[in-house]
Amino acid sequence: MAAAVRFFIRGANSRLSVGTGTSGSLGAALLKLSPSCSSRSKTQRRHAAHFTYQPDPVPTQYGETQKMNLFQSVTSALDNTLSSDPTAVIFGEDVAFGGVFRCTVGLRDKYGKDRVFNTPLCEQGIVGFGIGAAVAGATAIAEIQFADYIYPAFDQIVNEAAKYRYRSGNLFDCGNLTIRAPWGCVGHGSLYHSQSPEAFFAHCPGIKVSPHKVKDNIKCSFTDGDPPHHSRAVMQVPSQIINNPLQKSQDLTKYKINTIIITMKARLKRWICDLLSVFFQSVVKTGRLLVSHEAPVTGGFAAEISSTVQEECFLNLEAPISRVCGYDTPFPHIFEPFYIPDKWKCFEAIKRMINY
């Protein structure tokens, strides 16, 4: 347990430094509580956890790769799309200068203002406009500035975009439409800049909710001058487009959902593949599953995953599937560090599962 605790602290150092003092002091408090848990104790023979972090080998099958963080990879993907597809356009609030998360930096200069342009402040209009553009054949990439603002466009997405192909018998479709909306807490977002609405959209047949459009627990500040970064999201990313089709209309899971840490297989890099089958393989191997997301627990996406996994792998399960999610309250302002399902809550749940 001591090793695992240290592993958490070591492996998630960026979290400790970026997060608030509360979680840091809680961590220190936990360390102090358990005497054998001191990382400086001379009695400890092992100075590292028995989990050794091995970075994934650089994938070679996709050509040359480059180290970038989540936002840079989004920019790179958009860049690739705009260069290979002449009908592609990017629009949204403030995308021209680069976007509030720096996902469209440099694209306007490179491709011109008729391909990367700002819209006025009207989400319903943006999405509706995007649907129309996609139906007419252009590849439309609409950006909603924060996922919390997507609700005026909810009707357009669920009633128009999702059902276009179905209701026209494949005569028309808006498959060329992509809506990018950063979700999740930023550390200081409070009620309206931190929500995770994926469960609302996952429930709607006809649209694909995909994790490469997500941002993680990142503190993004313009005044600091640093580009937004999150160490876990830095990895080797292929420089060119890879044509892995998003499989299944069954919605894919998000960044934070991972199986128990003993097998680290279902990690970020697999977001482009069929995560559910990976889950099933993992669960068969390990017998336990922990699903975690920031959205409130009731009706959240973890419920869908748990339910599917227990249907398929019931006999392989050795403990009930654990869900570590946000509380059933609005996303709090001052209570954010207590609200988010952080490593301590996950650890608690893992312990409970192992000792089941």
Place this chain on the structure above:
Amino acid sequence: MLTNISSLLRAYAQKSGAAAAVSMRSYSDFTPQATFEIKKCDLHKLDEAPATEVVMTREEGLKYYHIMQTIRRMELKADQLYKQKIIRGFCHLYDGQEACAVGIEAAINMSDHLITAYRAHGYTYTRGGTVKKIMAELTGRRGGIAKGKGGSMHMYCKNFYGGNGIVGAQVPLGAGVALACKYQGNNELCVCLYGDGAANQGQIFETYNMASLWKLPVIFICENNRYGMGTSVERAAASTDYYKRGEFIPGLRVDGMDVLCVREATRFAAEHCRSGKGPILMELQTYRYHGHSMSDPGISYRTRDEIQEVRSKSDPISLLKDRLLSNNMASVEELKVIDVEVRKEIEDAAQFATTDPEPPLDELCNHMFSNNPPVEVRGTNPWAKLKSVS
């Protein structure tokens, strides 16, 4: 010494001849009230216009000065605290736009209702919040006006409905409040504010239609500070005549940097609503010195020269100060005393806001539903139940 100064000022006033002073002897040598000429408003579908010659008394002048200076200092203090990371989250500052809040409040009663968007600190103050409570809310402490649970964008008091984060969402709410006023027949109205960015939201036009159809006593006010976050109005709107956007709703375009202009226009609008003629739309042309929020330096989409120009030529507090001094309605010392008083109040409030304890953890789940006895709310996992009281 005072007599000397007042006679000097009077001489100056006579030389400049800025206004006709109605002289009434009072205990001090100050002019108790004066008439001012203000800018004419642009009209849309209106036959009458707000008055262009207005009277302001000494008391009113000092009161407006005090309130505007408080708002200004409070916002600057919030800026300071934010940079020290004592205030976190998003913080949208109101300095430069004080004349709007003060002018509107001067023309309506405390029993009228007001709702605005996220740049709400000024309105929270004019609607009855204290600086202490506002600052404590900004820092998220239990002494805050929303018990520390709302933060910068969610401040409320009696007849002030916030403080709303989602752009444009407060406008239909405002119309609803106006409907309640009309329904209850209490001769109250609702002032519903939004910005130039929000003016392009669809729900605003839906609201115009409903308000006009049912003749609701609502004053729609568009605070046009020329930039919607980083986008200038020319690049966001096909028509920048926001006062005409209501189309079938009569509109007024008002100089939002002059507190008397705003007051007169709001008086006119309030009368229009209370007489049952239905909604009216006002565009206040104003300016914000800070960026959109604290993460925005505010100079990447406009030049420092522009900000300086507005600060030097149309700063609302300076305008009022000049008026008071040049008409011998106040002395420099008196205004300095007010400044010192305001500074002290803000300092005390900041001290309180920094030292007050944070709300207790069980507040996390409280106030979700109306419940008696307390209900259970699911925690991180479904079997972790937390108590929620209201």
